[in-house]
Each structure stands twice: as structure tokens, then as C-alpha cells.
Amino acid sequence: MAELKPFVVTSWFGHRNDSEIPDVVREVWAQKFQRGRPQQATRQSNVDFALLDAQGKLVHWFDAVGSIRYSRPDDLISNTVKQIQLATRRIRFDSGSAPRLASNLLKLPDASPGKAGLRVFVRLDDRRMPAYRLPVVEFVELSARDWQPLAWPEQRRTVDASRLKKWLAQVYPPGVMERVDRTTKRAFAITSVTGSLSLAAATPDATARYAVASGRVRLGDSGGDGFSFEGDLDLVLTYAKDSPAVQTVRGVFRGSYPRLDRLRQSTRHIPLEAVFESRPR
Amino acid sequence: MRRAVLSLALLLSMAGSLRAEELEVERVLTWYHLLRPTAKELSIYQLDWSGSLDEARKRATREGRPICLVIIHSKFGDIASGHC
Secondary structure: OHHHOOOEEEEEEEOOOOOOOOHHHHHHHHHHOOOOOOHHHHOOOOEEEEEEOOOOOEEEEEEOOOOOOOOOHHHHHHHHHHHHHHHHHHHHHHHOOOOOOOOOOOOOOOOOOOOOEEEEEEEEOOOOOHHHHOOEEEEEEOOHHHHHHHOOOOOOEEEEHHHHHHHHOOOOOOOOHHHEOOOOOOEOOEEEEEEEEEEEEEOOOOOOEEEEEEEEEEEEEOOOOOOEEEEEEEEEEEEOOOOOOEEEEEEEEEEEEEEEEOOOOEEEEEEEEEEEEEEOO | OHHHHHHHHHHHHHHOOOOHHHHHHHHHHHHHHHHOOOOOOOHHHHOEEOOOHHHHHHHHHHHOOOEEEEEEEOOOOOHHHOOO
């Protein structure tokens, strides 16, 4: 990532037949889809990097995968670094000065000022697709009412997992193409959450009371074919000494995602993990 | 893997002195620390992201910095929103 420190980074997505395509994207695609390019150069993915100078002029572009195969992640990374270094040298040469660097601050998706919610990290531990192993981070804004099902347990009780759907709906892997609507191209959303959690108090400390919620939950999507997957959900919750309202949450989901391998007509069960942490505290 | 071994060792070392419900809290928090992505794994969030190409262009001009534009040829692919 150090190579990208001088850059303002942004993204754009769309199709070639869209009505509004930025000029720089048209310029990249005109070259990418030019007829008669050598076969090696036309081996392509659906992701491109375009590097522009401070005036917005295209300096260099490259396909994120190009001639490097998906199955060789180290080559993919070193090729990306090489291409960015190449563009950086050109920009530096043209402008005559080194671009300024961005800070090293980690800025994760978070609560807006005055709001609260839950940050969700999701990772599909697919050994065949290294890109899926990188975590996806989402933030779900939640109100006090959303935490009501997990309010302080005076005695052990059962919680219907469907009441936590608002944030459990983020537990699905990114970019899994077989779980996408073929017409709209939009990923199927998690629409059903079933299962139950056992919620019980734990020993308090000097400042807070604790409870643990644990159980097996099953998540189903909007695909309409009965697809679902399940895993273990464990949460540690804290409460003030004098209030049943949830103060903080830390937790994990450890499940197994059935991924269809169309070539081999088989299903692989891949570990799917999620981590939850309440924000702002 | 090293992180996993250290975390489990920590949990086991505490097991003898904790009550069952305390152990349950420690068990879940150990998994939380074990699975929470590291700063290195989250390094994409150290980049200086702009919400749109227009905004990036304005900032680039103002700050004298180049732009890295990630183009995704897809109907849905907003990488800034997490899932894509």
C-alpha cells in the first residue's frame, strides 16, 4: 500500500453501455477493448487501475489481473506495485516535484457523529481465491431499540436470532458470483435469520456487568432456491450497573459457507468468519 | 497462526483461576481478538479515499497530488461500501 500513499484514491463502477461514463474511463476502455490488441494484452479482468496526474490527465492504466493469473497472488501484488511505481515515476517527472503523502491513519467505516451502531468484519477463508480472504468492513447504524432483545438478563433466557437480522444480514461473503441475480446483477441479500441464542449473565467487575449470548444461527438469502448457511454466534455484552441497556458488544460468527464449484459440479464448504464490535465504544 | 497459539495459551493459562461464566466471557473475547483483522490486513483503509471521481479531481488539483482511480466494469461494485 505504500506505493499508493501519494495518491487520492477513488473508485467508479459501471458498464460500457452506460449513458454517463467519465472521460477518463472512456479513454481507458477505448484502449482496453481496442480491436487487434495482442492476445496476451487482452487477457483481462473487470477491474482496471487508472493513474492520473494532479490535473486529472491519464498517465498510465493497467488491468488489475492482466496476464498474471488469479492463482498466483504474489505475482499479482508485485505486478500491481511495479505498475504503480512506473506511473509514479512518470508523474514525478512531469510535475517536477514529489507528490505529498497521505497520513498513515487507519480510517475504518464508523458511526457518524452522534450516532451509534455495529462494525462488522467479514472474511471468507477461501484458499483458492486469496482476494476473498481480505476482510470486508461494514458499519450498521443501530438504535437503542435494536439492542432491546439483548437487554440485561436477570436470569438465563433465549433470544430469537431473527431479531438481530438488521446486522447479521451483513454476514455473507463478497463477490461470490453464483449468489447474484442474473438479471439485475445485484448480490442476493440475506433475508432470513433463524436460530436461537442463550443469553446469560456473567460475573461483573468494578465498572460494568457482563453477559454472554451464544447459539447456532442459520442465514438464508433472497435467491429463492432455499440456499442457506450456518454458524456459531458468540457475543460478549456489557451493561451499566444500574441499567438493562446494552453498552458495548464484542463478538464473532464462525460458520461454513457452501460454495458451488460449477466446473467440478461439487460444493466446497469454506470457513466464513465475522467479527462484531459496537461503536463508538 | 502465532497469534492463535498465543491467544489460546493465554486463555488456557487463565482457565484455572476463573469461574465458568468468566471463562465464557474470556473464551468469546479470545475469539474476537483472534479473528479481528490486523492493521496490515486492513491497510486498504489507510489509503486516502475520496467518495467520487469529481471529489478526487478537486482535491488533486488543490493538493497537487495524483489520483488512483479503480474502475470496476460491473453493474454493482462500490468497493467503498464493503461488500461488492
